[in-house]
Amino acid sequence: MTEQSQFALLGKKRFLPFFITQLLGAFNDNIFKQSLILAILFKISSGTDKALLINLCALLFILPFFLFSALGGQFGEKFAKDALIRKIKFAEIVIMLLGAAGVLLGSLPLMLAVLFAMGTQSALFGPVKYSILPQHLEEQELVGGNALVEMGTFLAILAGTVGAGIIMASSGYASIVAACVVLVAVLGYLASRGIPAASPAMPELKLDWNILRQSWLIMKLGLGQRPAVSRSLVGNSWFWFLGAVYLTQIPAYAKEWLNGDESVVTLILTMFSLGIGLGSMLCERMSGHKVEIGLVPFGSIGLTVFGILLWWFSGGFPEAAVAHDWLTVLSYSQAWWILGSILGIGLFGGFYIVPLYALIQSRTVEHERARVIAANNILNALFMVASAIASILFLSVAELSIPQLFLTISLMNIAVNSYIFKIVPEFSMRFMIWLLSHSMYRVEHKGLEAIPDEGAAVLVCNHVSFVDALLVGGAVRRPVRFVMYYKIYNLPVLNFIFRTAGTVPIAGRNEDLLIYDAAFKKIAEYLRNGEVVCIFPEGKLTTDGELNEFKNGIERIIETNPVPVIPMALQGLWGSFFSRDPHKGLFKRLWSRITLVAGTPVAAESVKRELLQAQVAALRGDRL
Template sequence: MTTHSQFALLGKKRFLPFFVTQLLGAFNDNIFKQSLILAILFKLSVAGDRTVLVNLCALLFILPFFLFSALGGQFGEKFAKDALIRAIKLAEIVIMLVGAAGFLLNNLWLMFLALFGMGTHSALFGPVKYSILPAALREEELVGGNALVEMGTFLAILAGTIGAGIMMSGQAYAPLVATAIVAVACAGYLASRGIPRAAAALPSLRLDWNIFRQSWAILRLGLGQRPAVSRSLVGNSWFWFLGAIYLTQIPAYAKEWLHGDETVVTLILTVFSVGIALGSMLCERLSGRKVEIGLVPFGSIGLTVFGLLLWWHSGGFPQQAVAHDWLAVLSHGQAWWVLGDILGIGVFGGFYIVPLYALIQARTAESERARVIAANNILNALFMVISAIASILFLSVAGLSIPQLFLVVSLMNIAVNSYIFKIVPEFTMRFLIWLLSHSMYRVEHRGLERIPDEGAAVLVCNHVSFVDALLIGGAVRRPVRFVMYYKIYQLPVLNFVFRTAGTVPIAGRSEDLLIYDAAFKQIGEYLRAGELVCIFPEGKLTGDGEIDEFKSGIARILEENPVPVIPMALQGLWGSFFSRDPGKGLFRRLWSRITLVAGTPLTPEQASPLALQAQVAELRGRMR
């Protein structure tokens, strides 16, 4: 199969204008917000506690997500998404003109008004931002597109934060900031004009302007989705809980534990953002260009491990009269461990968040997608507020240190994700499949595009090892319902995977007639529901690596359910640890290179057991 880098999307008109638009929006948000915070702390003459005003900034920016995300979700369903984005970007120009006036006039209240406006802009833009991707991208591009969006967002946040610091460092900061925020807003609108037409998903939707009633209704819609989607919303929001704690505590951590100045804060933020971007970019390669939710448990494990390591490596950093700059910090070996931990948190955060976004988009009905994303934004805002409350309780009330706070949230991460994975065991099942196909085996795919994207079909394949079903299930983009010998189905550990995947256990007619008949009944139900069913017509594992005679069960399936049949073959598995080769060994064939090949679909009339056996043998060739 021909594969292309996700960066190829940046050359596509259906993606690039949108990508630039959202990147400039995130960049502008952070230039303005960070410039306002720095102005309050260092530039403006203000009455009252500056810390309170800084916290007010955070409140003013996040409050619109509670108030207007539901409205944004409705807009995203009712109106054409390209026109809606352009309207939102025009509003950004007006908002930034107000903000620019605030800086030029040193008027804090105008700046606060603009900050609330930018929060509103982001709350309205979020649902349409993520709901337009499945319409603009093909299924195999969805993970790569989400990865680019996450990478761009975090790098834009970093660039905006650094850019604000540079502009605010001089005395003539006001005209610089005013010019920059208006110019970036205008550039964002110009970029949005290149976004191709994206029709409304539900133009007949009646708008409900009661924001409280509609927010509650949209939350119920989001959390009422199938468990994989609803728990993905919770997982997504939990990531922002963790991210908000780390990002909020980084300045104090750099000052109190690394004894550094503001350049050390910038260094840590840079490493964290680069980690998120790197993890996001690696997602497509690790997932095989499909929505691979098996990466979510992998990301969760990494978030916990590196969070614990960050706690472990904190403390004992040398202190001196003058705060360290970033070069002085890097001269100490311990700092490299700390930065490595922060990079790891970012990378595994990317592994965690990108598949969750892609799953939410892929498994939500088009007519509900924008509103479900809106529910996600409301939950994100709620979890970020809870993170601030939790930080206050742990640091001020319980008296924990910042590294101890990192320890606590890392342990909490285990509890939260254990709950999610227990409710939706598909996450764990896919993780085990992904781990197998990226550890003991290196799997090459050929011809899998011949498997239809929708509709019922039967896959038939040779049976070489105990993990054939896992390797096929990890390669095919659609869920596959396997039919396998009931004693293999009952194997410890693997049974959890098979049961979660909806596998059908089968026995020989003479061995257990009840299991035999129940299997054909379940196969028929799956095919009538338009699903893929995979069978191993040999009825047992090969004992010598050769293909055994195909049994007549396939004929009965096709007689009762005449659907297309796709012959497949596994090459290179004989002799691996899970085969029945007498000379196998655990380390003799570690990381075996195997190939899964799919042939041309056959009609039910062409798919006799003898013809299928010949097709599978030809696909497998001499490579056992």
């Protein structure tokens, strides 16, 4: 299959209407919410404490995520998602008509009620929004689809925030806001009518209207998933904890530490949002069009590094009698370091969040997906509330400065993700594989579509170096169970990766009969479970770059477990540091192009070791 950029999805009916729908929804939420906040600050005279009202706005918008996400998860399982989205978007029109009336009348209670209704609509939409993607996208499109959604969401947030500021500066702001929110809601509904059918995953589900009980059950369902999914929920929510801290503190940071005006706040928000968008877009290319969770540790490292750099470069910014505008701020070299750090936080945030969303979607069974995402939304809301409490404690009680708060959460990021990666070492393993295939080697893939998307299969490949398994495992979209010589399996450092990946150690029959028999039993178990197993039939590394004779183990495996066999070959590894070339050097063939090529699957009844050896030799060709 030809790999395309994620932007190709924007030309497909199965994605574009949904993308426009969610984009307009995020934009409308932020236009109304930010306009309300600015109206409280500058337009509406009230004897009530303005700071209290602004905090009330935040509470009213986030409270529905606690109350109604569980209901949204049930709706997403029971009803057709396309029809459900249209009903939710029609409700948005009604809500925004009330919001427009509140703005035109200057009625603060009505606008606050509408804000709560908006939060409710978003809470119901969230589980459907992410659970519909796996129904309309192929697995190799999930990363790109999620990247576009994340980019669109953050750019819509930015556009809504900036747009509200521009509108509220006008004397006729009320009529403009009223017309804008209703128009965008109507456009969002019209876009939703183009979303293709998405059948319900569990139409027989009986709705439970007890909010507290169902929220608790859905949280148990989400956190009770396999560790890779449940800890991805935690990681996802932790990202929103970090994001909430940064986004909440940016206005005060711009004013107090950069001596800037409102335009500087917009500049920083723009850099942060562009960073998220850029990181999301780069995810697909860096992951090779597959769900590559190895990018999560990479993103986590970047979040910490750039958070520390932001703290390091803050302080001592030139003062002025009048607040700096954004152009004045850009005239100082220190500002470029600060803005670069903020861009880096957003960039690596994209690397962090997109693979997590894709993993949650791809590894959750269809009839639980919407409820698991509902659990994620509840957890996100909890973490965002926790971020507000933590900020108050650090800034008011511990009396830290805002840059010191940024430093603190950057160090907390190390602790939180160390816990996640310890519980699910697959993250660390995939990161090491990704790092190897993007640092020492440039790996090109050919013909890998021959490997089935589902069902058991055996891969056979030539054995050139100690890192063959890492290169194959990093290239294949599905998890691969490797069979390898037990002495290589036991190598320091690499053993951690092999154990995490479920590798099967094997020895010669005359060398260790127990290991030999246990290996074939484990291989049979993997194949019965419909997994992909990879073996190196030579049984040892090549010492001269040429193929060794294939052993008869492959025939024994297929005789017991008749599954397709896909021949593969690695080209260009001989002479590298990890090969047994006597003339190798540390920098020999560094950053060289390695090719992994797969051939036509061989039916079980045709499997012979001589045939497979000839096919692997033909695939490898003359390039050792």
